[in-house]
Amino acid sequence: MSIQSIRGMNDILPTQTPVWQSVENTLRSVLESYGYQEIRMPLLEATELFSRSIGEVTDIVEKEMFTFIDRNGDSLTLRPEGTASCVRAGIEHGLLYNQIQRLWYGGPMFRHEKPQQGRYRQFHQMGAETYGLAGPDIDVEMIAMTARLWRQLGLTDLQLQINSLGSTAARAAYRDQLVNYFSSHYNELDEDSQRRLQTNPLRILDSKNPNMQSLIDNAPLLLDHLDDESQTHFATLKTWLDELGIPYQVNPRLVRGLDYYNRTVFEWVTQQLGAQGTVCAGGRYDSLVEQIGGRPTPAMGFAIGLERLVLLLLHHQLQIPDKTPHAYLIMAGPGTLQQGLRLAESLRDALPHLRLLTHCGGGNFKSQFKRADKSGALVALVLGEEEMAQHQVTLKYLRQEHPQLRVGLAEVVDYLKPLLQLSNE
């Protein structure tokens, strides 16, 4: 067996890259249309950054990070998510103090999980983070922005779920109540939930075990224990979502896995990706900046799982941009190669958007035409000895009923121009 890629780390092959490029371009243009600026962070950070921000006892930190000791003896970790790095960079470069920032980033993230549909060890996210804004207005903006993303991409079957976790203090108080409640029913908890009681009690509410449902239904509700300010914040958010005509579902069981969230949390989910239905998720994290060593700064953000988005788009067989070549240059006979390469370069000068493949590797006309056809090109440009003697090129249309014709070298451009408009960019 020859060397293979690392488990859960996939190559994205040429047949797939057009979808990825299309998704990335769409996301970028929407983010820019809301005035968000790109920030790029390293893939590698001090391990402590993640253990302090994501939470010591979360699964991510406890067993899913790619962590190693470098040559200096420092513990480094491949980023399992983007928010912590973004906050670190913001603090480090003075981007956050007394300022308002709207940022976005993209790139690979790493988690040592067992791969399955929509979940990989190296996966890609695009995310946005905002700083210095505490009100529900920015929450609405970010949710509306994600709604626009799906519209741009042509996705119609994503559902928005929202919830409020309340203030950090209210959340902690609720957590205590929940622990008390479930502890008094300890024997009715399944094995997973008994463990969650120690690690993340809010997660018990999310259990998929049907035997747990009645117990969960009777548990105290997070929304009943919100502090007044969070309640108002959440109510306003809902009103404004209504006004923008963005449908949502309040899901009182929605808790995000990472410790730093408070108040607004949201998820966009689909039924079409099997078990990994969350395509986009985020929320407020008003205390994280301070926790990592900055001045108290309200913050809100979300991340999108690109693999899941791409899977969804493939599911829907949405139109993706065509990258097949417009023309394929066939050259045969003494001296035609030099002449042909010159012609190809001049055509690329004249038509910057032209996708022109020049034949390499020799061969007779027949084999060259075969390659031309296989490339998907719309026309074959033929430069043989006869053409060369008359300073001409033969144009043969490979995809449409159209007789082939001979044109002068200088006129080729005029015949190629219409082809550029014909193919969808």
Add this chain to the structure above:
RNA sequence: GUGGGCGUAGCUCAGGUGGCUAGAGCUCCGGAUUGUGGUUCCGGUUGUCGUGGGUUCGAGUCCCACCGUCCACCCCA
């Protein structure tokens, strides 16, 4: 980390209960057609049968272990 399905040619897959040099379609290459692809016809190339061990006169087939992959649990984007 736990559980289940699956590993045969570049791709998609056949190969009852063990039995000769392991097959098909597609792809690829060449020819029919020495300056014309895509259709048709003819011919050709392609394999440590995931890896290692075991049972057997004999293993692609049975047993064990490992690896990979897919799906689910857990968790999460």
